Amino acid sequence: MKSDEFKIFNLKNRKFGEIKIVRTLIVDALRSEKGIKRFTRDFIGAGPRTIAGILESYGINSKIITPENLNIKELTDYDLLFISAMTIDLIAVNKVIKKWKRYNNSPIFIGGPITSNPFDLKSLEFNLAFMGESEESLEKIINFGLKDGKLPSFSDLKKINGIFYRKNGEIIIIKPNSYISKEMLNKFQPSIERITDYPYYFIARVYIECIRGCSNFLRPTIKLSENIECNNCGKCSDSLDERLDCPQNIPPGCGFCSVPSVYGPPRSRSVSNIVNEIKGLIRKGVRRLVLGGSDFLDYEREELVKPLPLTDPYHPLPNSEKIEELLSEITSIPEVKNNKAYIFIENIKACLFSREIAKIISKYLPNTSVSIGCESGSSDYLKSIGKPSSVEDIIKSIRICKEFGIRTHCYFIHGLPNQNISVLKETKDLMENLDKIGTDKITIYRFKPLPKSSFEKFNYKRYKLSEQIKKLAIKINYNRKLALIDKKFQVVIAEPHKRNKNDGIGYILEGGPTVLIKNGGKLIGKEVIVRIISVLSDKFVEGEIIN
Structure with missing residues (x-):
């Protein structure tokens, strides 16, 4: 065994060649923050099931568990630990690793948005981590030995892009992966079997990944913390492939979001993959399913511009034919058709929403709900942070949804950079306007800087008016609940x-x-x-x- 291999996997007195990977434990730490899911107990993401699905396709057994349900049996019965987490889950991940090491000295792999900035993980005692999309990197690790129950050699690891590891307390990064192809995205099916590992799978909102990536390759125009500022070069309105890179090195997309920089332009899963996953989950007892992605209206929109990448949040218009095909196939599933299983749509961009789309959604999913990211009530401010939708787009979308019987859930963010008193007042006005129109729910998020986003180096700024906005949202939501009494x-x-x-x-x-x-x-x-x-x-x- 080479000394470098020993240092990477830190397996104490176990010889590298003696490691036998028979069972893998996947800890779903997504949104666990300090170790317990407080606000998303009824939500199950797609990432951990995707990892389990890849392992299953090569005959590798796995089990999914949440941090709060981790016990001694799980800590001693498995040969490899995968942890899937977000940047806000660092404390939860650290707790899981310490528990694991107390009873088990087998390797620890980490993936998910938490790895966006590898150096943020320097304090964690892990062995290997996946940057961005893990499908290609994990498949190579599997083919380099994991499928035969062995860990890859150090020389093989150096051939795998998109991973990093700790060596002598330092983070060593192998060359980052490029965004995976649409074919690779559709190669593996998220695990159906492992859904029952979750305690509340029978009533949870189970996320179905329909689209990976985002079409918004606009950039914020406000001055960034490291003195980088948009110089209006025009590349954000240039040809689709030119928009991928910015001369000022400003990350693409809304300033608070890292999806375009981490996952790239949209690629859609096929109708058959999505429908087969939904059918399988329903057979397992799942009742509520969410069609997910950064924007459902990006579904198969990339097909309208191929072979170029879809980097324009406005044009072309949504691929209504493929959206209708998908919804038609989903609602032909008997359990969905007979209201034994319910389908929701997570996110839509207001700038792409139209009466044509509302007509299709309401035809197949009457009384469903959609989520719309509003963020602010100032169109000028929205443009300055790279947001493609205007206040007019938002109001129009809510009105159309109301007309077609589609329920709406609106998101806002407080504490964003340059979100001054004037902007906050306009936000308050928009919330009151949306309440009058009849939006069903308003959620206020506190700004949190994310690695690989334009606002990564900014800190949350608190205003007194922010508290008023939060109280207004509580009042609006409370009054909506009052209308439910006796129903x-x-x-x-x-x-x-x-x-x-x-x-x-x-x-x-x-x-x-x-x-x-x-x-x-x-x-x-x-x-x-x-x-x-x-x-x-x-x-x-x-x-x-x-x-």
């Missing part, structure tokens, strides 16, 4: 209430607030009809079982 919903009870075990926590199948169900603590997994009797907060309502 009846199909609810699945997911878990007992933490303080009063006699009561249960449930989720409305067609979407809506979390429900505290009196005397529902012994009906875990059951579907019941619940009448809403009171509003507990802007996020919670109370219901009683009537059937």
Whole structure:
């Protein structure tokens, strides 16, 4: 065994050649922050299931678990640890690694958005990490020995792009991967089997990746922290391939977002892959599924400009033919058709939304919900941070959704760079306007700088008006909940209430607030009809079982 191999994998007294990889444990730490999922307990992402699917395709066994459910059995029964996490999950990841090392000295691999800046992971005791998209890198590691139960040699590792590792306390980066092809994206299917590893899979909103990447290759025009500033060179409105690179080295996309720089232009999964995944998950008992991507309206839009990359958030218009084909196939699934399973759409760009698209969505998914990123109420400010949609686009989209019976969930961000008092006042005005139009929910996020985004070096700035905006969102959402009193919903009870075990926590199948169900603590997994009797907060309502 070479000394370099020993240092990379840090396997103490175990000889490198004696390592036998039989079972892998995948820890889904996404949105776990300090170790427990607080606000997204009913949401399951696609990343960990994608890793499990790749391993399954080569006959490698795996299991998915969340940090809070990690116990001694899992810590001792597995030969390799994968951790999938976001940048906000650093504390949770550190806790998982320390637990693992207490009982197991087998290798630790890390992937997900947390690896966007490798040097942020310098304090973690991992062995190998994947930068950006992991499909190609992981497949090479599998072919270099993992499929035969062995770890790759040091010389083989140096042939794999898109990975980095720790050596003598330093981060060593192999050449980054280019964005994976559409063919590679469609080569592997996220694991269906492993969905039942999640405690609340039967009522969770399960994310179905439809598109990878984003078409917004505009750049922020505000001055960045390292004195980089847009010089209006015109490349952001140049030919599609020219937009990939910026002479000023400004990362593409909205300033707060890293998706375009980490995952590149959009590539869509095929209709058959998506539909087969949904069918498989429904057979396993999944009831709520979210068609995901940075913008659902980018679905197969890249086909309209190929072989060029799709780097224009405005043109061409959405590929309505492929969107309709996808929704038609999904709603032909008997469980979806008969309202035994529910489909939601995560994100749409307001600048691409139209009556034609609303007509298609409402035809196949009546009363579904869509999410729209608003961020601010100032069109000038939106343009300055690289956002393609204007306030007019946002208002138009909400009105169209209301007309076609599509529910809307609007997102805003406070504490962004240069978000001064004037901008915040315009944001408050827009929120009040959207409330009058009839948006169903408003969520306010606090700005958090992300690696590989334009605003990576900025810090959150607090304004007094930010607190007013947060309070306004709470008031709007609370009033929306009041309108639910005396209405009846199909609810699945997911878990007992933490303080009063006699009561249960449930989720409305067609979407809506979390429900505290009196005397529902012994009906875990059951579907019941619940009448809403009171509003507990802007996020919670109370219901009683009537059937």
